[in-house]
Amino acid sequence: MFKIVKREEMAQGTVIMNEIEAPKIAAKAKPGQFVIVKANETGERIPLTISDRNPGKGTITIIYMVVGKSTGLFKTFQAGDAFQDVIGPLGKATHIEKLGNVVCVGGGTGVAVLYPITKGFKEAGNKVIGIIGARNKELLILEDKMRAATDEFQVCTDDGSYGRKGFVTDALKEVLEAGKIDLVVAIGPVPMMKFVSLLTKKYNVKTLVSLNPIMIDGTGMCGGCRVAVGGKTQFACVDGPEFDGHQVDYDGLMKRLRAYEADEKAAYAEHCKCMSGK
Amino acid sequence: MAENTVKKEKVERQPMPEQAANVRRRNFEEVPLGYSKETAMLEASRCLQCKNPACVTGCPVGVNIPGFIKEVAAGNFSEAIKVIWGKNSLPAVCGRVCPQEIQCEGNCIVGKKDKPVAIGNLERFVADMARNSGGVELPAKAAPTGKKVAVVGSGPSGLTVAGDLLLKGHDVTLFEAFHKTGGVLVYGIPEFRLPKAIVASEVEMLEKMGLKIECNMVIGAIVSVDELFADGYDAVYIGVGAGLPKFLNIPGEDLIGIYSANEYLTRANLMKGYLFPNYDTPIIRGKNVVVFGAGNVAMDSARTAMRLGADNVRIVYRRSRDEMPARAAEIHHAEEEGIEFYLLTAPVQFVGDENGRLKQLEALKMELGEPDESDRRRPIPVKGSEFMMDCDLAVVSVGAGPNPLLTQSDAAITLNKWGYISADPETGKTTKKGVWAGGDIVTGSATVILAMGAGRKAADSIHNYLTWGW
Numbered sequence: 001m002f003k004i005v006k007r008e009e010m011a012q013g014t015v016i017m018n019e020i021e022a023p024k025i026a027a028k029a030k031p032g033q034f035v036i037v038k039a040n041e042t043g044e045r046i047p048l049t050i051s052d053r054n055p056g057k058g059t060i061t062i063i064y065m066v067v068g069k070s071t072g073l074f075k076t077f078q079a080g081d082a083f084q085d086v087i088g089p090l091g092k093a094t095h096i097e098k099l100g101n102v103v104c105v106g107g108g109t110g111v112a113v114l115y116p117i118t119k120g121f122k123e124a125g126n127k128v129i130g131i132i133g134a135r136n137k138e139l140l141i142l143e144d145k146m147r148a149a150t151d152e153f154q155v156c157t158d159d160g161s162y163g164r165k166g167f168v169t170d171a172l173k174e175v176l177e178a179g180k181i182d183l184v185v186a187i188g189p190v191p192m193m194k195f196v197s198l199l200t201k202k203y204n205v206k207t208l209v210s211l212n213p214i215m216i217d218g219t220g221m222c223g224g225c226r227v228a229v230g231g232k233t234q235f236a237c238v239d240g241p242e243f244d245g246h247q248v249d250y251d252g253l254m255k256r257l258r259a260y261e262a263d264e265k266a267a268y269a270e271h272c273k274c275m276s277g278k
Numbered sequence: 279m280a281e282n283t284v285k286k287e288k289v290e291r292q293p294m295p296e297q298a299a300n301v302r303r304r305n306f307e308e309v310p311l312g313y314s315k316e317t318a319m320l321e322a323s324r325c326l327q328c329k330n331p332a333c334v335t336g337c338p339v340g341v342n343i344p345g346f347i348k349e350v351a352a353g354n355f356s357e358a359i360k361v362i363w364g365k366n367s368l369p370a371v372c373g374r375v376c377p378q379e380i381q382c383e384g385n386c387i388v389g390k391k392d393k394p395v396a397i398g399n400l401e402r403f404v405a406d407m408a409r410n411s412g413g414v415e416l417p418a419k420a421a422p423t424g425k426k427v428a429v430v431g432s433g434p435s436g437l438t439v440a441g442d443l444l445l446k447g448h449d450v451t452l453f454e455a456f457h458k459t460g461g462v463l464v465y466g467i468p469e470f471r472l473p474k475a476i477v478a479s480e481v482e483m484l485e486k487m488g489l490k491i492e493c494n495m496v497i498g499a500i501v502s503v504d505e506l507f508a509d510g511y512d513a514v515y516i517g518v519g520a521g522l523p524k525f526l527n528i529p530g531e532d533l534i535g536i537y538s539a540n541e542y543l544t545r546a547n548l549m550k551g552y553l554f555p556n557y558d559t560p561i562i563r564g565k566n567v568v569v570f571g572a573g574n575v576a577m578d579s580a581r582t583a584m585r586l587g588a589d590n591v592r593i594v595y596r597r598s599r600d601e602m603p604a605r606a607a608e609i610h611h612a613e614e615e616g617i618e619f620y621l622l623t624a625p626v627q628f629v630g631d632e633n634g635r636l637k638q639l640e641a642l643k644m645e646l647g648e649p650d651e652s653d654r655r656r657p658i659p660v661k662g663s664e665f666m667m668d669c670d671l672a673v674v675s676v677g678a679g680p681n682p683l684l685t686q687s688d689a690a691i692t693l694n695k696w697g698y699i700s701a702d703p704e705t706g707k708t709t710k711k712g713v714w715a716g717g718d719i720v721t722g723s724a725t726v727i728l729a730m731g732a733g734r735k736a737a738d739s740i741h742n743y744l745t746w747g748w
Contacts, residue, residue, distance in 0.1 A: 024500050038457060044549070044558040045457075070558055085457040087494045216549065216559075219455055219496055219683050221521035222541035226532060233525065233532065238683060252532055255634030259534040263560035270555065 001082035005059055011139040015065050015109055016075050017051075023058030025050075025088045031116035032094030032210065032242055036218045037062065037074070038085040044070045047215045047225075049113040049241065050089065060086075063112030063141065069267040076275070090218045091241045094208070096120040099182040103175055104150065105168050105196055106132040107188025111142050113210055114187040119149045121185070127151050129181075131171045133188075137162035169195050176203045183208065186245060190254050197245035207245035211236045213256060227253050291393035292321040299614035303584045306469045306552055309611060310374075310399075315353070318403045322351035325395045328387055333397060336385035338731030339438075341365045343382055343397055350400055356415075359408040362401060363417050367441035367484070368434065368730065370409060370476045371463060373402025376727045377605050409479050416487055420447035425744040428453060428511040430497045430684065433461020434726040435517035435717030437484065438733030439740070444487045446741050451511075452484075453495040458548060461519055463726070465548040466540075468578050470585065474547070498684035503691070503713060513712050513740045516691075516699065517733065520718035521681040525674055526570060530628030535562055535636030539575045539675035546582050564671020567591040568639055570625060571675035572602035573723075577609065579673040580617045591617050592667070596624040596644050596657045622646070622657060626664060628672065639669040678723050685719070698722060706736030714740055 006019035025035060034049040052061035066075050077083070094117050102121045106114035111132050122128045130150035134140045135158045147153045155163030156171050164171060168188075175181065176199070184207040186196040193209040200207040213225040213236050220238035227236055230247035234240065295311040296302070302309050313321065325347040333343045342361050349358035362369045378384070378398035386394035425448045429436045432454040440450045458464055460477040485491065495501065497518075506514050523538030525531055537545075542561070545551040551561030567583040569576050572595040580591045593612070595602060598621050602609060613619070622644040629638040643663035646655035680697040692700045692709040699708055699715040706714040716732030718724060742748060 028500055042550070042557045073558075085494050087455070087457070087496060089499055090496065216541060216544050217456065217521075219499075219521070220681050221523070222544055223523045223525065223538040224541045226525075228532060233527075252634070256532065256534060258633070259562070260560040263554065267555050267558065267560075 001084060002086040003082045004077055004079050007077070007079045010063070010141045011134070013066075014139065015063060015112075015141055016071075017061060017063045017112075018074070018077070019054075019059045019061045020083065020086060021058060022060050022086050022088075025086065026053045026055045026058050026060050029053045029060060029089040030093030031096065031120040032113075033089040033091050034212075034218070034241060035060065035062065035086050035088030035090065036215070037083055039070065039073050039077070040084050043073065043084065045085075045087075045216055045218070046070050046074075047090075047212060047218055047237070049210065049212065050116070051112040052116055063109060065109040068264045069271040072268060072271045072275070087218065091237060092239070094120060094185075094242055096124050098125045100126060101129070101179065101181050102126045103129045103131065103172065103181055103184045104146075105172055105184060105186040105188070106130075106146070107168055107192040108134055108139065109141065110188030110192070110210075111146060114185065115142050115145055115149065117185055117187075118146060122149050122151070129175055130154070131156065131168050131175070133157065133168040133171075133192075135159065167195070168192065169199050172196060173199060176200065176205060181205050184245075185209075190250055190257065193245060193248075194250035197248070197250075201246050208242050209245040209248060210242045211240055211248070211253065213253060214259060227256070288392075289320055289324050291324065291396055292317045292399070294396070294399050299616075302470065303581075303615035304587070306585055308473050309470050310402075312406055313399055313403045315355075318350055318400060319353055321396050322347045322400060324388055325351065326387055332385035332387060333382040333395075336381040336383075338381070338727050339365050339734050341382075341401075346404060347395065347397070347400060350404060355404060355407045356411070358404045360415075360417070362404060366730070367438060368480050369401050370405035370480060371434070371472060372727055372730070373398050373400075373405055374472050374476075375467060375725075377725060379606065381727070409476070416483070417445060419445055419487065422449070423447040423744060425449065425512045426451070426510055427513045427515065427740060427744075428506045429515045429517065431455075431461055431517040431519060431717070431719075432459035432481070432491070433517060433519050433717060433729065434463060435729035435733035435736075436461065436515065437481065438730040439515045439517065439714075439716070439737045440489055441484055441487070442734060442737035443740060444484065444489055446737075448741070448744060449490075450488070451490040451492060453497050454491070454493045455496045455518075456548065457493050459491055459493065461517075465544045466575065466578070468543065468547055468582050470581065471578065496683065498687035503684075503688045503710070507712065512744055513714065515706075515733075515736055515740065516684065516708070516713065516715040516719060517717040517729065518681060518684055518719050520678045520698075520723050522679040523674070524677045524679060526625055526676065528625055528627050530630060530636075531674075533628050533630040533636040534634050535564065535670055536628060536672045536674065537562070539571070539579045539673050540678065542579055542673045543575070543582065546586070552582075552586060561586065562671050563587050564669075565589045566668045567671045567673070568667065568669045569593050569673045569675055571595065571677070572597075572604055573675065573677070574604045574608050576673075576675035577604045577612045577617075579675050581612055581615055583671065583673065584615055584617065588671070592620050593617060594620045594623050594625060594639075594641060596622065597654060598622055598646060601654045624657065624659065628669075629666075636670055636672060637668070639667045639672065640664060641667060678718075680719055680722070691715075696722070704735060705739035706732060707739060712743070
């Protein structure tokens with residue numbers, strides 16, 4: 001069992017942070033890697049990228065958006081409760097090196113994944129420019145941590161309720177125009193990563209994205225997480241989760257993410273009904 | 279029939295009672311129902327008790343077959359299980375999934391003129407009797423040696439190594455990457471062929487004998503092999519299986535509704551997707567299902583799809599019936615359940631709808647040419663024979679390769695050119711000191727019993743190493 005030692009609600013309860021006791025994973029995890037989390041005996045295996053780790057304390061932090069039955073069930077877990085299974089660290093770690101100027105772009109819950117990578121690039125001696133975005137002010141997460149981990153930082157909201165009004169791509173375009181950028185790391189909803197990649201391609205700036213397709217084992221065994229990268233089939237769990245943003249077939253990925261949409265909706269509706277005691 | 283009764287009374291091979299095909303094709307209950315005591319004793323009476331039993335030489339783990347059958351014939355079932363346990367720690371599994379027809383039963387002397395003794399059915403009967411009777415005496419263990427062994431992978435070879443080394447007095451810890459032990463016995467082989475409660479019970483028995491189990495441990499990611507040694511393990515056995523699915527590499531293969539057999543069976547079996555929504559993992563339930571390949575895994579996939587409510591399930595295989603690698607019994611069961619066989623048929627491409635969901639398969643007819651490097655006649659496409667087939671679920675079951683997750687993490691473990699671990703076929707020793715390997719990660723996809731045989735040899739070698747240093 002993997003005990004939750006700390007729990008916080010973010011973005012008005014739509015995003016949850018859990019700090020979990022997992023000493024062996026905490027000792028090994030590197031930025032960019034993920035774990036698979038399963039709530040209980042009947043639960044589903046859900047891949048979540050590790051947002052932070054504390055090897056001294058023996059904990060890892062995951063941050064997830066509540067989108068369906070499984071994450072809905074995770075949300076009911078309070079500090080002191082435990083996940084039955086946490087497996088990891090899985091996937092390849094981000095290749096962090098000193099490149100010069102690095103832009104880290106995050107959208108929505110993707111900022112949780114972006115944060116340790118941003119910290120890593122900063123610690124490696126890069127000048128790091130952070131851009132994070134959300135639909136509105138209430139849905140922003142990790143603003144302070146991202147600000148602290150970057151040399152320059154801006155926030156965008158779609159509705160202008162905080163920071164600059166507009167998409168992260170608008171802010172990124174200005175940064176790309178202003179000076180030489182060596183790498184862009186973009187993590188967030190698939191459409192965001194797609195449009196960031198389209199933009200950086202024009203400027204010929206290398207771009208890393210982190211994908212989170214549907215998985216079961218997370219060790220390369222099932223092939224459920226396959227995604228076309230540069231016309232070749234890759235398994236996100238072992239070949240990724242990070243890929244060259246200019247090579248990813250985002251439209252194919254988006255379709256595959258909807259494979260179980262109907263089942264998921266029905267299961268979530270049933271879960272919500274149970275939770276409300278009806 | 280009258281003249282038969284005049285001759286010396288001959289006992290026919292006792293058929294295994296089974297669920298009727300039209301019933302079982304829609305449920306996940308086990309297909310064979312098992313022998314009664316009377317049937318088992320009658321069948322056991324057919325054994326000639328050969329002085330030089332050919333059946334035993336056909337068994338990869340060398341079970342004393344006439345020995346246990348003699349006890350069954352006499353009704354001494356609790357003695358029979360002890361005889362089996364002497365060589366085989368997973369009899370309830372082997373009695374169900376071993377290819378007896380090419381092993382023990384294939385060698386049976388009775389089988390030269392008549393049908394062979396039903397050794398598999400008897401082994402299954404004895405194991406089930408022992409399990410269901412509860413209080414079984416555990417096999418005697420040697421005094422503790424103080425040596426620690428790490429077994430990586432809890433499939434058939436890992437369980438065999440663990441069982442053998444526990445009996446020899448070693449302290450054994452089993453590491454499993456999944457959240458449940460059993461490897462392919464749990465994620466791959468369906469409930470209707472091997473009930474998961476049986477696997478759990480066999481593992482529980484090893485736990486009673488002192489086995490330590492750590493699930494959720496992806497060795498190579500969370501702990502390296504060197505770290506196992508640093509943690510005080512004296513020897514490491516690697517039995518991680520061949521868990522890298524092969525795909526067809528044809529257009530449209532990323533459409534929704536196309537699974538590797540690994541994914542399809544893992545969703546159904548390990549994650550219990552067939553019980554969705556009581557279990558949370560969904561599985562696509564196809565109406566028109568196509569399964570590619572003709573091995574045992576393909577039969578398991580096809581029969582699972584039928585049980586999940588398909589209108590029709592078709593096996594598409596590019597060679598002919600003679601080349602189908604599945605056991606005859608599995609093919610027979612599949613046919614009885616209404617699985618159709620499209621032989622000499624090869625897939626060309628998948629066609630999807632606007633949402634990226636699989637809609638149709640384009641296939642083409644093949645004919646057999648000259649023998650190829652596998653000595654099987656090479657299938658050649660028949661020009662202009664392309665045709666379309668409606669299809670909303672496809673399962674690709676054309677084999678698996680070696681999973682590199684662990685093997686890539688340790689450069690001292692040498693691999694062959696296909697990525698499998700190079701290990702001595704007699705001992706299982708790898709090129710790294712103190713590390714053994716066996717099962718599919720060495721041989722490529724094979725059977726449960728061959729993996730167990732490899733485990734047995736490795737366990738003997740590990741024991742020698744821990745005892746004598748070689």
